[in-house]
Amino acid sequence: MADLKSNINPLFLREEDLRQGIELLFYAYRDFTAEPDAILAKWGFGRAHHRVIYFVGRNPNITVTELLAILKITKQSLSRVLGTLIEDDFISQRADPSDRRRKLLTLTEKGGELERELTTTQMARFARAYRETGAEAVEGFRRVLSGIINPEDRARVRPRQKPGRGRG
Amino acid sequence: MADLKSNINPLFLREEDLRQGIELLFYAYRDFTAEPDAILAKWGFGRAHHRVIYFVGRNPNITVTELLAILKITKQSLSRVLGTLIEDDFISQRADPSDRRRKLLTLTEKGGELERELTTTQMARFARAYRETGAEAVEGFRRVLSGIINPEDRARVRPRQKPGRGRG
DNA sequence: ATTTAAGGTCAGCCATGTTGACTTAATTAT
DNA sequence: ATAATTAAGTCAACATGGCTGACCTTAAAT
Known part of the structure; x- marks a missing residue:
């Protein structure tokens, strides 16, 4: 028996x-x-x-601040890339009226176009994988990867909207 | 109807x-x-x-060469990190007897210990996620992520050995 | 009025990716 | 036997994107 554990207990992960x-x-x-x-x-951009x-x-x-919490990098690291994106007019910033210390970041039209081009390639990859495997596999994928992420995040x-079921 | 597509065709991916x-x-x-x-x-090591x-x-x-094919980085990039790992006795190399141009890389005992320490943390993460979600979800995860990977890889x-089923 | 929070900035360091040009040794093909 | 190819390594230079530390400004909260 090369691998006793898995034979004894299917819950024991090999x-x-x-x-x-x-x-x-x-x-x-x-x-x-x-x-x-x-x-x-x-x-001339990077990842x-x-x-x-x-x-x-x-x-x-x-x-x-919220962006930093997502990326988990330092303000100085973010500043470098964010600075070039603002300078090159891919992202615009405006003060938050309710707290003028905050700057609200939004994609410009140009930024939106690039976002779409980039995201399209990644969505295509997922679309193919999802299609090839089916809804049940996708749900499993979703649950396992959620489990890999630190609980607080x-x-x-x-899933911003629950899908409508049937009917239209 | 904010999202017609998903209501019309469940196969259309939102x-x-x-x-x-x-x-x-x-x-x-x-x-x-x-x-x-x-x-x-x-x-003093990195990712x-x-x-x-x-x-x-x-x-x-x-x-x-095979390692380069897995990592998809340049020989020069690999050389830097591999060099330090060999120098610090985490990895040993020996010539392949059947083709002495090839160098076969293996972890030293010290290297094996570090590998285990590193991998243990990542395995624990997966073990928890797998336990929390169950075998079916794990299979879905496996299939979807496989679909994300380029076909040639x-x-x-x-899955190096198929698990034994029941019995022990 | 003081403290805190959000954001920004400058300087420098380090890790890790890249290109390009070459070298050596061993194997394979002509 | 010679030539070509393959595996591996090397040197130099450069770019990206992390990091720390120190410091500043402005606005909000206490």
């Missing part, structure tokens, strides 16, 4: 299975970022710019 | 769902790498070292 998870995540992330990287290079563009697009009027990944 | 996938992958990867990064810092240690541990006697993620 190292093999856990390592498979680690590797899937590595390879998936590696390939998932490759296409956007190529597009970004045309503009850090992409993350900012993505999350500003996803959260219009987001503040710098799970709520960030919001 | 942008919302696709973006959720993108975000899950981002957050999961972010948190999944944080603990190892902290351990590596104690040794790049981790990847090398992981895949050499996973593929004893791997060649440099899917075979790399091998």
Whole structure:
């Protein structure tokens, strides 16, 4: 019996299975970022710019502090990429009227176009994977990856509207 | 009706769902790498070292070329981190007897210990997620993430032994 | 009036990716 | 046997994007 554990208790997780998870995540992330990287290079941007563009697009009027909480990088690191994105007119900022210390970040039209180009490649990748595997697998994927994320940040990944069922 | 498409055709994937996938992958990867990064810092290593240690541990006697194919970085980039790992006695190399141009890489005992320490944190994360979600979700996770990986590399993620079923 | 919070800035350091040009040694093909 | 290819390594230079630390301004909260 090379692997007693798995034969005794199906709830005991085999190292093999856990390592498979680690590797899937590595390879998936590696390939998932490759296409956007190529597009970004045309503009002289990098992956850090992409993350900012993505999350500003996803959260219009987001503040710098909130963006930092998502990215988990320092203010100084963010400032570099955010600065170039504002300067190059991909992102605009305006003061929050209710607290003028806050700056609300939004994609410009130009920024929105780039966001769409970048996100389209990644959505296509997911669309194919989802189609090939089906709704049940997608739900499993969603639940497992949620479990990988630190609990305090799970709520960030919001299915923003529940899908309508049938009818239209 | 704000979202006609999803009501008409359940096979039409909503942008919302696709973006959720993108975000899950981002957050999961972010948190999944944080603990190892902290351990590596104690040794003066970074994430790049981790990847090398992981895949050499996973593929004893791997060649440099094969390692490059997994990591998809340049030989020069690899050389830097691999060089320090060999110098610090975490990895050993020996010539392949059947083709002495090839160098076979293996973890030393010291390297194996670090590999285990690093991988344990990531396995614990997966173990919890797997336990919380169940076998069906895990299978869905596995299939979806496989679909995200470029086809030519899917075979790399091998479930090396099929689990025994019941009995012990 | 003081303290705190949000945001920004300058300077410098480090890790890790890149290109490009070359070298050496071993194997394979002609 | 010679030539070509392959595996590995090396040196130099550069870019990106993290980091720390010190410090400033403005606005809000106490």
